[in-house]
Amino acid sequence: MNANSAAATGLRLLDPVPEAAARLEAAAADYLPAEQVERVHRAYLIGAAAHDGQTRKSGEPYITHPLAVAGILAELRLDWETLCAAILHDTLEDTSLGRKALTAEFGEAVAELVDGVTKLDRLQFRDRYEAAAESFRKMMLAMARDLRVILIKLADRLHNMRTIDAMSVEARRRIARETLEIYAPIAQRLGMNRIKAELQDLGFAALYPFRYRVIRKRIQSQPVLRRESMATIEAALAHRLTQEHLPHRVVGRVKSPHSVYTKMRSESKSFDQVMDVFGFRVIVPKVMQCYHALGAVHGLYKPLDARFRDFIAIPKANGYQSLHTVLFSPYGSPIEVQIRTEEMDQIAERGIAAHWMYKSGERAGSGAQLRAQDWLRDLLESQEAAGSSVEFLENVKVDLFPDEVYLFTPKGDIRALPRNATVLDFAYAVHTDVGNHAVAARVDKKLVPLRTRLVSGQSVEIITAPSAQPSPGWLEFVVSSKARTAIRHFLKHLQHEDAVQLGHRMLDRALGELDFSLDRVTPERLERFLVEARLPRLEELLADIALGNRMPLQVAQALVQRDDPHADPKRGRAGDALDSEKILISGGERGVVSFANCCHPVPGDDIMGYLTAGKGIVVHRLECSNLPEFRKSPERWVAIGWDVEVTGEYAAVLRIEVDNKPGVLAQVAAAIAEAHSNIDNVEYQERDLRMAVMHFAIEVRSRKHLADVIRRVRRLGVVHGVQRL
Structure with missing residues (x-):
């Protein structure tokens, strides 16, 4: 690093390169040119100087953590910018190093990556969960601009989980739960199965240490007979594939404690009943040889009915491809065999990190990366419609289902949706407008309602109508975040429109009691009132009135007094609201009129309305037992009645x-x-x-x-x- 660079950062550079840095540089030199390895070395020097004097909970120098994060990414053969950003990923948050210095030394791309990973701990939030949600939203938006952000974050989380023992019990449980609920599913969604599996096991061990130790001990103490039988089966598979002249690798595998525990819970089985703890992976050079190998293993052992899955013809949404089959072994227990090519195996283990290449400074989008970009595009739509960062985080959790169903459009295109997805989820997956106007569907050419659950392999055609629109009941059966967010966004818009209309009628009626009208309020007075009330527009005031946040008579009196100093402010205050001109309801008022559970009014009953803050008008029968209590607040009474035509149940x-x-x-x-x-x-x-x-x-x-x-x-x-x- 030159003197100018050192002066730009304002940091004292550390010369000795520790063993961890040497290992990182050796790993990077295995696939990066020398000048790029030198940039990684400079990132270490600046990062070590920035974190000088800082230690981790374990007592180790802090720089060991970012070096370990970069080391994980070097194993995935990521580019030099990602490695530099990984080394510097905590500098903006925890040190005096500024973004300008990062940009000057390493370029805008590295600075953008570091900023995308940086958490928002310095901002003030209502609680820890909101802070984490806002940090997550920022990270996902940065990830949408550059997928490498999430790769750094996953490596960061993986190393934190590897060293979590230094944390307090409460912190371990919180971080482990977040890892299992968010980061492991994201790794799976991006096809990074190796990192996903380790995050799951580390999270399981930290959250349920006793269960983890028991299951791990049971796996390790499997009878010698079973281990010997697995060796015999592996040899038999290899021999049969050799007889078929198939070049191959056979790899035995053991289910992880988390995987065994998940299966025990989902299928309500004991450990002894989970028989496929062991399995095999067959790796061959070409796609057609996968099917040849499938025939060979089926010829050796009989397959279990309905346990074959072809993820080569229909890949998972994260790009995973493989043939899965379950066989009857000669020892009485079923064994799972996965068959794939070398390239499929790399993608299965590394996901979007596999074949990370840049051409002329631009990413060459692999299939897995393009699928990830499509997923992120949907997330961006979700975050734009979400009302808060917490809602956005919950939407993303819903979207990170481990299992998916694969469906066909009438043109033969494949759509992947979460498990238990309905026809309506499929409609929104096609397009938001299709979902908003959906009325029914043809599934395998049979007419079905929108709430019908779908299973893999079905062909779905959505039937729409221009007059159709979302209803609150739709939220009860959709499962995808895209559908849920789109429906909520539509309903919020409708509720606002209805609130404005109803608020207008309520304010007009209140002004009428004072022998006044909204038309007679001068623009200057109205603007002055809105400024005092801290409201941007008249529509917001009207919606506030309808939702019970402001009393219509009080607003009317304030407007009349300022414009007409001779008006009687007491007029209408003590009058019985039920003797006033009634506001008629038709049942189509969404979100601003609700019906009380204490008396269950129905069209035809004599009714009154009671303004409740945040809920709007709550309708009660005049014979409701709660009316004496409501009479204590006459300013909240609203004269209402039924319209000539009332719709709904x-x-x-x-x-x-x-x-x-x-x-x-x-x-x-x-x-x-x-x-x-x-x-x-x-x-x-x-x-x-x-x-x-x-x-x-x-x-x-x-x-x-x-x-x-x-x-x-x-x-x-x-x-x-x-x-x-």
Whole structure:
């Protein structure tokens, strides 16, 4: 490093190169030209000087951590910029070294990588989870610009997990849980199975140390007979492949403690029941030889029915390709065999880090990298629509499912979706507009509803209608983050529009009680009021009124007093809200009008509205037992009524006394269904030898519809009484 560079950083450079730095440079020299290795060496010198005097929890010099992170990336044969950024990844956060100095010494690309990995600990957040979520959002956005950001972060997390024993018990559990929930799934999503497997095992060991030790001990103490039988099977596989003149490598493998534990939990099995702890990987030169090898091993041992998967013809979303088959061994236990080419094996182990190449300064996008970019593009759409960094982090967690289903469009294109994905998830995977206007689908040419769950191999055609739009109920059955985010974004937009319209009607009515109108409020006065209320636009004020955050009469009085000093501010304050002109509701008001669970109003009931902060108008029946309490706050009362046409289904609860004998529940449920009413819930309240009391939560369209349901139930001979609650 020259004197000018040293002066630019303002740091005292350390000359001795420790053993870790020497190992890193030797690993880099194995695949990088000498001038690039020299840049890595300069990054070490600057990083060591910046971290001089800092130590880790273990007492080691801090520089040992970034050197180890760079060493992990050198094993993946990453470029010099990534190695330099890895060595310097904590300098912006933990030292006096600034971004300008990094840019001057190593260029903008390295500075951008370091900044992308840097956490946001210096900012103030409500809690640790929000800070972690905001840091994660920043990292993902930087990752979208350059995938190398996540490679550095994964290597950083891997080394932290390798040295986690120096942390407190509470910190170990928190970091381990985050590793298992976020970083290991990201490594899997990017196809980096080797790093994923180690992160999972280290996370499992830190989070559940006793379970980890027990399972690890059981794996290590497998009977000699089983180990000998595996050696015999490996030899038999190799012999059969040689007979078929197939060049090959056969690699035995043992399931990790985390993998065994996950299978025990997901399949509710004991350790002894998890028989495929051992397996084999067959590696051949060419794709067609994979299928040849498959025939050979099936000729040697019989395959288990329905346990064959072809990930070569239909790769996983992270680019993973292999043939999976499970065979009956001669020793009674099933064994899994994976068959792939050398290139597939590299991609399976390294994912997007495999074949990392640059041409004329630009990344040559491999298939795995392009798939990762597509995933990140969807994440960017998700973060733009997410209301907060916490919501974005939760969306990403949902999207990191370990299992996926593979589906076909009518044109034969393949779409990968999370496990348990529905038709609606598929619609949003095609395009947000397709999802927003979806009404049904044809799955394998059969008409199905939007909530239908899909399985791999199905062909899906979405049916849309221009008038269709998302409903809150959709959120109950979609599983992908893209669908969930798009639906929430649409509903928030609708809620805002509805809130503005309703707030306008409420303010007009309040001004009318003062013999005034919004048209008579001068623009200057309105602007002055909005500035005082710290609101950017009139629409925000109207939405605030509808959502119960501001009382319409108080806003009206403030506007009238300033414009008309002779107006009586008391007028309308003590008047009964129910005697005013009513606001009519049609059932289409989304998010700003809700119906009370204490009295379950339905169209046709006499009703009143009560403004609740953040919820808007909550509708109650006039005979609700809570009304005396509401009368203590008359300024929150809203005069409302039903419009001429009311749409939607409304909740009602019936108390039904019946004979306590078999078949009664089915009879009552059938009578309710015959009246075209849905049953949401049934609860037994009282039971004795002769009688039973049940509460039925049902959906009706109106008071008349409810009366029809009650009449049909009363006609049953087993029913002794029906009462609406």
